[in-house]
Amino acid sequence: MDSSERIFVFNGDADGLIGQHILGLELGEPGLRVTGLKRDIELLRKVPPRENGHIHALDISLGRNLDALSALLAQGNLRITWYDHHDPGEPPVHPNLVLHINQAQETCTAVIVNSVHGLRHPLWAAMAAFGDNLPATASALASSGGASAHEAALLRRVGVLLNYNAYGEQPGDALFRPADLAARIAPFREAYDLCWEESILGPLAAQFESDRERFMELKPVAARPGAHAYLVPDEAFARRYGATWANERVLQQPGEALAVIHARADGTYMVSIRAPRKWIGGAAGSAFDLAKEFPTGGGRKLAAGIDVLPADQLDRFTERFSEFFGS
Numbered sequence: 001m002d003s004s005e006r007i008f009v010f011n012g013d014a015d016g017l018i019g020q021h022i023l024g025l026e027l028g029e030p031g032l033r034v035t036g037l038k039r040d041i042e043l044l045r046k047v048p049p050r051e052n053g054h055i056h057a058l059d060i061s062l063g064r065n066l067d068a069l070s071a072l073l074a075q076g077n078l079r080i081t082w083y084d085h086h087d088p089g090e091p092p093v094h095p096n097l098v099l100h101i102n103q104a105q106e107t108c109t110a111v112i113v114n115s116v117h118g119l120r121h122p123l124w125a126a127m128a129a130f131g132d133n134l135p136a137t138a139s140a141l142a143s144s145g146g147a148s149a150h151e152a153a154l155l156r157r158v159g160v161l162l163n164y165n166a167y168g169e170q171p172g173d174a175l176f177r178p179a180d181l182a183a184r185i186a187p188f189r190e191a192y193d194l195c196w197e198e199s200i201l202g203p204l205a206a207q208f209e210s211d212r213e214r215f216m217e218l219k220p221v222a223a224r225p226g227a228h229a230y231l232v233p234d235e236a237f238a239r240r241y242g243a244t245w246a247n248e249r250v251l252q253q254p255g256e257a258l259a260v261i262h263a264r265a266d267g268t269y270m271v272s273i274r275a276p277r278k279w280i281g282g283a284a285g286s287a288f289d290l291a292k293e294f295p296t297g298g299g300r301k302l303a304a305g306i307d308v309l310p311a312d313q314l315d316r317f318t319e320r321f322s323e324f325f326g327s
């Protein structure tokens with residue numbers, strides 16, 4: 001196939017970016033990449049109209065791209081292959097659509113791509129899994145690829161930094177556009193080649209550290225044993241680093257629930273809730289159960305959120321959070 005007919009559509013986070021990189025190593029460079037920041041999921045509709053070709057969608061929910069997918073399939077001459085670990089809803093059945101979707105807790109898109117294409121890139125897959133906060137999966141892949149503990153730490157650093165780069169809400173929040181990163185990474189065959197690419201990693205690491213320091217200075221707005229809630233301002237550092245910080249905290253303090261409450265310019269809040277990974281004392285409850293007490297709340301057992309919390313419900317949320325998870 002002519003490379004101009006190959007299109008990669010992918011989420012800009014670590015496992016999306018690295019998943020499409022592994023695919024490029026296996027199939028050859030795409031003629032076009034369509035991507036965005038972490039929150040940009042509905043990407044399939046951004047593919048320019050075309051007569052034929054093969055679209056590879058990675059790490060974006062099929063359910064949230066269903067209309068665009070149906071329209072592309074209806075053309076009859078486009079092939080579409082989907083790699084993902086999110087809930088696909090009810091996918092259409094079509095001879096031109098191939099699905100590689102695995103919702104297991106301990107996998108992510110780059111790991112799936114590596115499995116489908118012969119397991120030849122365990123170190124790239126490990127880098128992605130570290131970035132997606134799946135340390136057990138990542139360490140096993142790193143070992144299978146012959147990495148020492150030191151080399152695994154290098155892979156982890158890069159995975160975390162790439163994932164961090166995809167967060168942010170506004171243009172200018174992220175240091176690199178994921179599409180530019182994908183193009184710069186494309187020539188690297190070995191995962192270690194990227195580990196030494198300081199023109200990418202140096203600026204990312206510096207910004208990461210300075211964002212991290214801002215978070216370390218925050219005081220919780222609600223603190224009980226087992227449950228801490230933090231209110232963060234509507235600033236770039238908080239939009240970029242909030243998710244990375246939550247990932248770090250749940251790994252370091254698995255017995256504790258965490259709420260990160262992001263202030264928005266319009267006066268509302270966006271809340272992310274992490275349930276304890278290990279229950280101390282045996283009480284049961286999930287992040288989802290708390291989130292759904294509020295309109296626009298949803299998510300999963302360990303990680304859930306409230307998209308829009310009105311200002312007048314902030315106190316009610318922090319009280320409920322403390323009661324729900326605190327002791």
Ligand SMILES: [Mn+2]
Nearest residue numbers: 013015016059
């Ligand atoms: Mn992802």
